[in-house]
Amino acid sequence: MRIPGSRTFNKYTLKTRAFLFDVLGMERVLEERHRLDLAEAMGFDGQWDDHRDFQMGFLRRNGLNAQTRFLEIGSGPLTLAIPLMQELDPGHYTGIDVRESVTNLAYLEISREGVASRNPRLIVSDDFGKTALGDETFDMIWSFSVLFHLTDELVADWFSNVKKRLAPEGRYWANFNPCLLYTSDAADEYQRGEVSGGGGG
Numbered sequence: 001m002r003i004p005g006s007r008t009f010n011k012y013t014l015k016t017r018a019f020l021f022d023v024l025g026m027e028r029v030l031e032e033r034h035r036l037d038l039a040e041a042m043g044f045d046g047q048w049d050d051h052r053d054f055q056m057g058f059l060r061r062n063g064l065n066a067q068t069r070f071l072e073i074g075s076g077p078l079t080l081a082i083p084l085m086q087e088l089d090p091g092h093y094t095g096i097d098v099r100e101s102v103t104n105l106a107y108l109e110i111s112r113e114g115v116a117s118r119n120p121r122l123i124v125s126d127d128f129g130k131t132a133l134g135d136e137t138f139d140m141i142w143s144f145s146v147l148f149h150l151t152d153e154l155v156a157d158w159f160s161n162v163k164k165r166l167a168p169e170g171r172y173w174a175n176f177n178p179c180l181l182y183t184s185d186a187a188d189e190y191q192r193g194e195v196s197g198g199g200g201g
Contacts, residue, residue: 055080055144062171064140068092071138071165073128073158074146078106085110085118093120094138096129128161137167143174 064070066089075081075095085093097103103124110116123132141162150158162172 051144052079052083055142056083058173059084059140059142062173066092068140069138069167070094071129071133071141072096073141073143073162075106075122076102078109080142080144081106081120082109082113082115085115085120088118090117090119091121093118094123094129094133095120096123096125096132098124098126100124128158129165130157130161133165137165137170139167139170141165141170141172145175147174 064084064087066087068088070084070088070093072081072084072093072095075097076099078095081093081095095106097106103122106122110120123129125132147155147158166172
């Protein structure tokens with residue numbers, strides 16, 4: 001049974017909430033909270049825009065184009081991926097991350113930024129996509145601020161997988177700490193700049 005006047009009361013309640021939302025600047029507060037969540041998931045507070053601009057600039061200078069088949073290992077909250085998706089043909093971006101919670105945040109970001117039509121693929125994987133991707137290869141593979149977190153054993157698996165993922169003439173970039181010594185053969189090839197596409201083990 002509907003209480004007389006309840007519909008009118010509910011309408012004014014919603015209007016009051018909307019008024020308070022505007023007056024108190026809650027939209028700005030929520031947006032800032034969202035950006036803080038993204039920065040926390042990325043791991044570098046206060047550097048979101050700088051990291052995005054640097055990565056996009058680097059890739060553009062190194063041959064990124066709409067047809068590039070792109071794999072990001074350690075895609076996180078899509079610091080790079082949102083503007084990247086807008087430049088790539090639909091279906092050409094694949095992102096892998098080990099953290100399901102951050103990947104869920106990434107899906108929210110895809111919705112907020114209106115890039116779902118770019119048909120990005122996000123994969124939660126604890127083996128760098130080895131199982132999920134099968135024999136698929138990519139023109140560019142990218143990982144930013146990820147290698148620091150891996151043990152030598154994981155680094156060996158990482159580079160072996162990356163080498164198999166590169167298409168002929170494909171390229172891989174990652175940043176790493178030159179003060180650390182990665183001891184696997186595949187990592188040593190990367191540090192000498194010798195990782196190249198075309199499969200292999």
